[in-house]
Every structure is written in C-alpha cells, then in structure tokens.
Amino acid sequence: MLEVQASLKRGLFTLKAEIKDSGFICLSGLNGSGKSTLLNVIAGILKPDEGFVKVDSKDVTKLPMERRGVILVSPDSLIPNLEVSRHLLWGASAKKIQVDNEAVSRIKENLGISYQGRVDRLSLGMRERVSLATALLSKPKAILVDEAFSNIDHREDFICTFASLCRTESIDLMHTTQRADDAVLADHHYQLTAGVSSKVI
Numbered sequence: 001m002l003e004v005q006a007s008l009k010r011g012l013f014t015l016k017a018e019i020k021d022s023g024f025i026c027l028s029g030l031n032g033s034g035k036s037t038l039l040n041v042i043a044g045i046l047k048p049d050e051g052f053v054k055v056d057s058k059d060v061t062k063l064p065m066e067r068r069g070v071i072l073v074s075p076d077s078l079i080p081n082l083e084v085s086r087h088l089l090w091g092a093s094a095k096k097i098q099v100d101n102e103a104v105s106r107i108k109e110n111l112g113i114s115y116q117g118r119v120d121r122l123s124l125g126m127r128e129r130v131s132l133a134t135a136l137l138s139k140p141k142a143i144l145v146d147e148a149f150s151n152i153d154h155r156e157d158f159i160c161t162f163a164s165l166c167r168t169e170s171i172d173l174m175h176t177t178q179r180a181d182d183a184v185l186a187d188h189h190y191q192l193t194a195g196v197s198s199k200v201i
Helices: 035-043 084-094 101-110 124-137 155-168 180-185
Strands: 002-010 013-021 024-028 050-055 070-073 142-146 172-177 188-193 196-199
Touching: 002 035, 013 035, 013 188, 024 035, 024 155, 024 180, 035 050, 035 070, 035 142, 035 172, 070 124, 084 101, 084 124, 101 124, 101 155, 124 142, 124 155, 155 172, 155 180, 172 180, 180 188
Parallel strands: 013 196, 024 172, 024 188, 070 142, 142 172
Antiparallel strands: 002 013, 002 050, 188 196
C-alpha cells in the first residue's frame, strides 16, 4: 500500500497530492504536471513541506532513501560500467539479499533480457529492461517507474508482464506516463493537473 498526503512548493509550482492504493497504479499527466516531483517525494529525494508518505502502512516520511523500501527507476537508472549479469544483482547485493540463479533466469526470460555486455553499450530499451529487472530482483516494497517504459519494444506486453511479476512478489508498482490510455493496464489511475492529484479509477 502506498499512501501519500503531501504538499510541496518549488518556485511558482505547488504539488498537492493524495494517493492511497496498492497494486499497479498509473499516474498520468502532461509534462510539468508534477509526476516526477511526486515520485521524488515518495522515494525520499524531495521532502514535502507538509504531509506524509507511508509504504506498506509504515510512515517513511523522515527516513532516508535507502531505508524506505522503495526503488525509483528512470531511463537514466543504471550503472554504466557494469556487465548485465552483475547489474541485475547489484541492488540485491547492496541490500544483502540472496537471489538464486533460477530466479534470475526466470526474470530475464520474462522480461526479454537475452543479451550480455556493458550496460552503457546497450540500446535505451535494453537498458530500461535491465534497470527494471534489477529493481525487481532487489525485492522492495514498491517500485516507482518514471517514464522508464518509454523506449521498450512491445511496450504494453512488457508493462503487463512486469506488473504481473510485481504482483507475484507483492510489490506495489507506480508508473508515470503522459498517455492517459495507459491506465487501462493498471489497477488504479490517478491524474495530475498543475500539481494537483485526482483519482480517476
């Protein structure tokens, strides 16, 4: 369960967001509507001026990023010099989580990762697949995906597969998009308009 009641003012922009749901949450809105800002608040990169963030019923508002049980994935979320196989296990290793080879193989197969080599030499879509798989294998409470599905081939099929894997692991998933029709793939749909959130579904 992700529960957010937060307000944040930066210059002329004000974020006022309320979210309370679990499962697969789609957050839609135009550029500049506050989608990335809200994800940064949930992840702990930005601190709200007022309000709170709860993850799995635990108030994490004052906790540092690494103790929130949340992973934020963007198109730039990668460690460039790592090989794919090492990258996939980087997050789990940092959290001292043991991941067996069978689990890695299953995630790779489901997410279409059949390549090797340094991550920075891959296409954008391949990098995004690796970053998302890395997040999944580190077993967080929630994964926040900030436009990181954007360059993936067979995008809708991939999103459905990734969401299914998250459900299997009891991981909440929130992803941002400019396309409101992406909400048909999600359990819940929130929209941000000029920093103000509203629940659609």
